[in-house]
Amino acid sequence: MEIKKLGISLIEVLVAIFIVGIVALSIAHLMTASALGTRDDILGMCAWQAALSGIEEVRGNRTLIGTNRNFTCILSNGTTNNMMNVQVTTRVIRGNISNTPPSEGSGINSCALVEARATLLNKNYTVRDMVCNFQ
Known part of the structure; x- marks a missing residue:
């Protein structure tokens, strides 16, 4: 007489739960x-x-070179807003920007490579761009 197996064993259930747990994690x-x-x-x-x-x-006001400026970012998750302060420092990498533009044809360069470094949560983000003063 042959005994037919019906249902599932406890080991099969435990293996299935283990596999589902790994996938869920x-x-x-x-x-x-x-x-x-x-x-x-x-x-x-x-x-x-x-x-x-x-x-x-800095393009609008050359006297801001070398100063620290604070900006605010607002992070929203739909119900609340978190404000994060960003500190931005600018400096001239190379070149010179005069306060008055040079006369046309004088051959004087009035451009400088300016760097702006933003600091947020102890991370630095840097942007560099040319800033010029033309007539």
Whole structure:
């Protein structure tokens, strides 16, 4: 007489639970890593825009070279807003920007490579661009 096996054994159930647990942990890790990566991207974009604003301020007012400026980024998660302070420092890498533009045809260069460094959460983001004073 042959005995037919019906149902599943306890070992099969434990193996299935183990496999489902491994898959669930993997998906949870991917979701967490994605959320953290998105947050870092948003903060980096904010700091980069603050550094660009620092360059643009120097274009409008040469006396701001070498000063520290503070900008604010607002991070929103839909219900609350978090404000993050970004400190931007500008400096001349090379060249010279005169306060008055040189006369046309004088051959005097009035351009400089300016760096704006934005600091946010102990990370530095740097933007460099030419700033010129033309007539």
